[in-house]
Amino acid sequence: MKSLKQQDQEVYQAVKGEEKRQKEGMELIASENYVSRAVLEALGSVFTNKYSEGYPGKRYYGGQDFTDQVESLAIERAKKLFRAQHVNVQPHSGAPANMIVYSAVLQPGDKVLGMDLSHGGHLTHGHPVTLSAQIYNFTGYKTNSRGEIDYDALEKMARREKPKLMLAGFSAYSRKINYRRFTQIAKKVGAISMMDMAHIAGLIAGKVLTNPVPYFDIVTTTTHKTLRGPRGGMILCKKKFAKVIDQASFPGFQGGPHMNNIAAKAVAFGEALQPSFQKYARQVLKNAKVLEQELKKYGFKIVFGKTENHLILLDVFNSKGISGKQLEEALDKINITVNKNVIPDDPRSPLDPSGIRLGVPAVTTRGMKEKEMKQIAAWIQQATENINSDQALKKIRQEVVRFCKKFPLHKE
Ligand code: DSN
Numbered sequence: 001m002k003s004l005k006q007q008d009q010e011v012y013q014a015v016k017g018e019e020k021r022q023k024e025g026m027e028l029i030a031s032e033n034y035v036s037r038a039v040l041e042a043l044g045s046v047f048t049n050k051y052s053e054g055y056p057g058k059r060y061y062g063g064q065d066f067t068d069q070v071e072s073l074a075i076e077r078a079k080k081l082f083r084a085q086h087v088n089v090q091p092h093s094g095a096p097a098n099m100i101v102y103s104a105v106l107q108p109g110d111k112v113l114g115m116d117l118s119h120g121g122h123l124t125h126g127h128p129v130t131l132s133a134q135i136y137n138f139t140g141y142k143t144n145s146r147g148e149i150d151y152d153a154l155e156k157m158a159r160r161e162k163p164k165l166m167l168a169g170f171s172a173y174s175r176k177i178n179y180r181r182f183t184q185i186a187k188k189v190g191a192i193s194m195m196d197m198a199h200i201a202g203l204i205a206g207k208v209l210t211n212p213v214p215y216f217d218i219v220t221t222t223t224h225k226t227l228r229g230p231r232g233g234m235i236l237c238k239k240k241f242a243k244v245i246d247q248a249s250f251p252g253f254q255g256g257p258h259m260n261n262i263a264a265k266a267v268a269f270g271e272a273l274q275p276s277f278q279k280y281a282r283q284v285l286k287n288a289k290v291l292e293q294e295l296k297k298y299g300f301k302i303v304f305g306k307t308e309n310h311l312i313l314l315d316v317f318n319s320k321g322i323s324g325k326q327l328e329e330a331l332d333k334i335n336i337t338v339n340k341n342v343i344p345d346d347p348r349s350p351l352d353p354s355g356i357r358l359g360v361p362a363v364t365t366r367g368m369k370e371k372e373m374k375q376i377a378a379w380i381q382q383a384t385e386n387i388n389s390d391q392a393l394k395k396i397r398q399e400v401v402r403f404c405k406k407f408p409l410h411k412e
Pocket residue numbers: 030031094122171172
């Protein structure tokens with residue numbers, strides 16, 4: 001970053017500060033990861049200079065030889081990874097990808113079933129504060145006391161509400177979804193089926209979780225979570241929806257695609273097609289399981305009963321008598337980054353909820369395994385016990401920093 005250093009010290013210092021934070025900290029935010037140097041290079045490439053409204057072979061501006069090449073690569077690799085009939089790699093991120101789908105297949109006022117936010121769903125699946133909830137008519141479905149989606153209740157709800165779209169997917173749910181049952185219900189009531197696989201796309205690409213793409217009409221994802229690509233979105237769908245999805249993306253919702261980002265997506269999909277990515281995905285599941293088991297031993301309550309993916313939701317208020325916000329802040333002090341999170345039907349506010357959400361993709365990318373998960377669980381327990389002792393937390397922080405230095409972000 002020689003040029004940046006010379007030209008703009010303020011931004012340079014911020015980048016260096018973030019780099020140090022990432023190197024010396026334990027990243028347990030379930031939706032974060034570390035991209036490879038190759039992905040970073042593609043992101044910082046000259047493609048950022050280029051406008052390319054349209055699609056490969058059908059652009060509105062000249063000079064598209066290489067944008068066509070790189071977008072076609074991203075599409076072909078994504079199709080192969082997820083066995084998709086059609087892929088659009090242009091959505092800028094997950095929320096726009098979802099909005100593009102809604103605008104492609106729904107009319108204002110149409111009914112949609114989505115997972116309730118406090119049961120693990122995402123804001124863009126119909127939370128009242130979002131634009132989509134002002135335009136469309138969402139109803140939330142929930143999990144049962146065993147932490148599973150109650151498919152009988154969902155079927156009843158679907159028969160009653162007669163939705164135009166049924167949406168599966170989540171951002172804080174640690175269990176598997178029965179794709180067959182879900183899509184059968186959608187079929188029975190004549191709804192389009194949609195899955196937002198953003199959180200688990202990397203585990204699907206890595207072949208450790210079932211691929212929803214063959215089951216659902218339309219699947220959306222981000223490319224930066226478990227999939228370990230640049231921040232971005234993508235829509236995969238059956239051929240029948242290809243035209244409406246592409247039109248809804250451009251010119252319907254977005255302008256020029258971010259070609260540097262699409263180049264980086266192509267690189268990340270290329271990485272995800274390698275056997276080493278499957279190894280990473282297998283380790284993510286192993287690490288999450290060990291972390292869950294250790295935390296359980298320390299008396300933390302595991303929401304939804306267990307984890308079957310990369311994330312764990314803990315009810316810290318009802319098992320440890322502290323709020324999610326308190327624990328998030330204490331963990332920040334020891335360089336362990338997590339996010340506070342609501343639990344199902346949480347009576348507490350989202351800014352000071354009962355839970356915290358943990359995820360292991362980033363630490364797995366760094367090379368941490370079962371042994372390291374045990375250590376992380378021990379530190380989380382120590383932070384809980386010493387929540388009011390800045391001195392004790394400072395001591396733990398020094399241990400965490402020393403430990404993290406043994407796991408570089410990139411192999412030098
Ligand atoms: N912010 C992402 C997450 O943390 O799950 C999803 O939007």
